[in-house]
Amino acid sequence: MPNSSDMKITDGPxxxxxxxxxxxxxxxxxxxxxxxxxxYLVPLYVMIVTSLKGMPEIRLGNIFSPPIEVTFExxxxxxxxxxxxxxxxxxxxxxxxSVKITIPSVFVSIVIASINGYALANWRFKGANLFFxxxxxxxxxxxxxxxxxxxxxxxxxxxxxxxxxxxxxxxIFGMPILTLLFRxxxxxxxxxxxxxxxxxxxxxxxxxxxxxxxxSLPIFAVAIVLQVTGIWNDFLFGVIYTKPENYPMTVQLNxxxxxxxxxxxxxxxxxxxxxxxxxxxxIYFISGKLxxxxxxxxxxxG
Amino acid sequence: xxxxxxxxxxxNFGDVKVLKDLNLTIEKGEFLVLLGASGCGKSTLLNCxxxxxxxxxxxxxxxxxxxxxxxxxxxGIGMVFQSYALYPQMTVEGNLSFSLKxxxxxxxxxxxxxxNASEIxxxxxxxxxxxxxxxxxxxxxVAIGRALVRDVDVFLFDEPLSNLDAKLRTELRVEIKxxxxxxxxxxxxxxxxxxxxxxxxxxxxxMRDGLVLQLDDPKNIYNFPINKYVAEFIxxxxxxxxxxxxxxxxxxxxxxxxxxxxxxxxxxxTIVEDKRPVWLGVRPENIVVxxxxxSMPVNFDVVVEVIEPMGADTLVWSHFNGHEFRFTxxxxxxxxxxxxxxxxxxxxxISIFDFESEDRL
Numbered sequence: 001m002p003n004s005s006d007m008k009i010t011d012g013p014x015x016x017x018x019x020x021x022x023x024x025x026x027x028x029x030x031x032x033x034x035x036x037x038x039x040y041l042v043p044l045y046v047m048i049v050t051s052l053k054g055m056p057e058i059r060l061g062n063i064f065s066p067p068i069e070v071t072f073e074x075x076x077x078x079x080x081x082x083x084x085x086x087x088x089x090x091x092x093x094x095x096x097x098s099v100k101i102t103i104p105s106v107f108v109s110i111v112i113a114s115i116n117g118y119a120l121a122n123w124r125f126k127g128a129n130l131f132f133x134x135x136x137x138x139x140x141x142x143x144x145x146x147x148x149x150x151x152x153x154x155x156x157x158x159x160x161x162x163x164x165x166x167x168x169x170x171x172i173f174g175m176p177i178l179t180l181l182f183r184x185x186x187x188x189x190x191x192x193x194x195x196x197x198x199x200x201x202x203x204x205x206x207x208x209x210x211x212x213x214x215x216s217l218p219i220f221a222v223a224i225v226l227q228v229t230g231i232w233n234d235f236l237f238g239v240i241y242t243k244p245e246n247y248p249m250t251v252q253l254n255x256x257x258x259x260x261x262x263x264x265x266x267x268x269x270x271x272x273x274x275x276x277x278x279x280x281x282x283i284y285f286i287s288g289k290l291x292x293x294x295x296x297x298x299x300x301x302g
Numbered sequence: 303x304x305x306x307x308x309x310x311x312x313x314n315f316g317d318v319k320v321l322k323d324l325n326l327t328i329e330k331g332e333f334l335v336l337l338g339a340s341g342c343g344k345s346t347l348l349n350c351x352x353x354x355x356x357x358x359x360x361x362x363x364x365x366x367x368x369x370x371x372x373x374x375x376x377x378g379i380g381m382v383f384q385s386y387a388l389y390p391q392m393t394v395e396g397n398l399s400f401s402l403k404x405x406x407x408x409x410x411x412x413x414x415x416x417x418n419a420s421e422i423x424x425x426x427x428x429x430x431x432x433x434x435x436x437x438x439x440x441x442x443x444v445a446i447g448r449a450l451v452r453d454v455d456v457f458l459f460d461e462p463l464s465n466l467d468a469k470l471r472t473e474l475r476v477e478i479k480x481x482x483x484x485x486x487x488x489x490x491x492x493x494x495x496x497x498x499x500x501x502x503x504x505x506x507x508x509m510r511d512g513l514v515l516q517l518d519d520p521k522n523i524y525n526f527p528i529n530k531y532v533a534e535f536i537x538x539x540x541x542x543x544x545x546x547x548x549x550x551x552x553x554x555x556x557x558x559x560x561x562x563x564x565x566x567x568x569x570x571x572t573i574v575e576d577k578r579p580v581w582l583g584v585r586p587e588n589i590v591v592x593x594x595x596x597s598m599p600v601n602f603d604v605v606v607e608v609i610e611p612m613g614a615d616t617l618v619w620s621h622f623n624g625h626e627f628r629f630t631x632x633x634x635x636x637x638x639x640x641x642x643x644x645x646x647x648x649x650x651x652i653s654i655f656d657f658e659s660e661d662r663l
Contacts, residue, residue, distance in 0.1 A: 192460075195354050196387035200401035200448070201375030210400070214391040 051075060051270035058266050074267035078275055082268055084255040085244060091272055093245075094252030098232055098279075100163055101248055105170035106227040110220065113175055117182025118208050122194050132183070139176035147240060154241060161243040169241055170231050178223055185219040186212060221287045229280040249276050304366070305330040305456060305488035306351065311360035313343075313350060313512075320346045322512045324360070328490065330455075333482050335499040336492045338509035339535070344492045347509070348458050351490065353377050364456060375404070377456075380449025384461040386441040388433040394420075394444050395429040398451050419450040422481070439470045446481070459491040463498065475501060496536050500524065508532050526653070530660035533583050533653055539617055541583045542627050545657070550576035556654070558582075558623050563600045568649040570663055579657035586617065588651040589629035591643060598646025606641045618643075 020026075046063050051074050053067040080090040087093065119125070120132050150169060151160065159165030189212065197207045213220075238248040247255075253276045257269045306328040313321040320343045328334050336344040349355040351362060353374035361370050369377045388397050395416060402412045420426045423443045433441055442462055449457055459478070463471045479502055482489055493499055499506050500520045507517045508531075516528040527533035533541050546558035554574065556563040563582070574580075590598050604620040604627055615630045618637060629645060631637060654663045 190385055190387065192383040192385050192387040193389070195349075195352075195374075196381065196383060196448070197389075197400075198354060199352060199374045199379065199381045200452075201373075201404035202400070206404060211389055215389075 047270045051267050074271040078268045078272035082256045084252050094249035098249040102231045105167045105231050109171040109174035110223050113178030114182045116179040118186050120183045121186035135176050166241045169237050225287050228283045232280050303330050307363040309361045312358045314358045320512050331486045333489045333504045335503035335506045337499040337506050342509040343512040344509050348492050352381050352458055378454045379456045380452045380454045381458040382445045382462045384464050386445045390433050398447050401452050415451045419447045423447050438466050455487050457489045528662050530655045539586050539628050541585050544582045544625050548574050548578045556582050565649045581655040583653040584647050586628045586630045590646050592646045601646035603644050
């Protein structure tokens, strides 16, 4: 009878199979990845480098060369001195406008959409399917069709060109896709949990706040990423439904970059563009981590 | 006094009739098991009693009070689910006290009840843990505890042990039985596992297609199944069935081809005419291997085809007159494949069903 102490290891393969680091497979794989990464990062590199140069250096025309003399002047100018029309207080005004637009829009749309999704997923009320179909249909209608009717609607509400008006627009347009997102997430939560909460005497709001919401942090993170990026990057609604002093950052950026008077200050334009893109980028990095953690926490199952 | 009365209960999902005019009375302190294959309506019935589904017609009474229109929390029931359904973001203590907080009980009363329940279920050490840090058996204990703290008269179990492995299942089964003996409250237990049904129940209701086929104590269901479906469903390994007809010439007997089994001692419920086609059902454990001295009233020969040793006894597969035929013998008995063996049974321990209606005769 074979006993472990009697068994002699013979020559030949033993333990893990050795793998070559510089195999053809690895070279192709990593080569492609590195090439694609560089391809996408070059424009960003050019922007950062240019934004740190002075105008004389830019006129030399070497867009790939690093700055000889690093200057933060263009960044300061883009933030606080660049002119759009009559105002010469830089992007800062647009930044604060965008903050004032984004925060309430994101908050209100997510609150309403998550309650919608919860009601649709768990409390199958009469006509729920019809309501859901209509809402989803809304997601497929091109925005442009609704621009003019909404101008009239906002005018009659007295909100046209005002920030609350734009917030309302963002909330409405976020509704279909967010509701779909939340509804689909809530339907994956086991129905028995909902039943247990009902037996335990929790009502509509009790179940939402005490059972469903704490279980759904990952989907809230996803919704926040979607909405912050979408609303911050919005240009069309911002330019249509507001007036110059309420313009969001994107509209102001466009006005700075596309201004036709004077010299084209490439370094300021690059700095302004980077500044505008920082917020969605930051949100993505922060909540991306949260998002992964949320999913990992949910994945631990006995 | 009746704990639960279900009167003419119907439930339709669209055109599908899940429960059909169902009547059921459950006494106080009774342990009733709803048993049936999946899709028979047993879980639906439980959800109706709990108030989680609106009924199409009929009434439900709990403790003599009409609860048909009441919310689940107002019905005086506690419920345990198959997937445990613990709130993952709350600690065990939070899970146990959730219903009490919803009912706005005083803090020391909540603490007292949580302590009491966790002592009964031996989960005191787990109170600060989250459900994710518990094993399957511990989770199900917490789920039972959640019903326990509510101090209700009726417990509803929806296949509570189906997600556990075999060993834990038998352990928790005994614990549920102990709990019932200790609390003495009414329990309704849904399962598709006949062993659970047999071991736990005071009475078993066998359901099929939204109807209760047979409602009786486990012994009667096992020994006197009301029809062929119930007979097939209860017992493992399943009952053997032989198709033949009644021969009523001299003594009443069962005829299969040229073989006659005399049915002296079988208690017919009706008068059975000659040549009536019937099924004869006999359980594998009621078959006796005759050792030389032919002890059983009925006996016949089969050839051994497959043997399955199961420790305490051995299951033997063979054929008789074209019908598959299983029987159990003592685990120590030596049996060889291909061996011819003489079997016998007592007509007292068989069931005769009509061929058409499959009802017991």
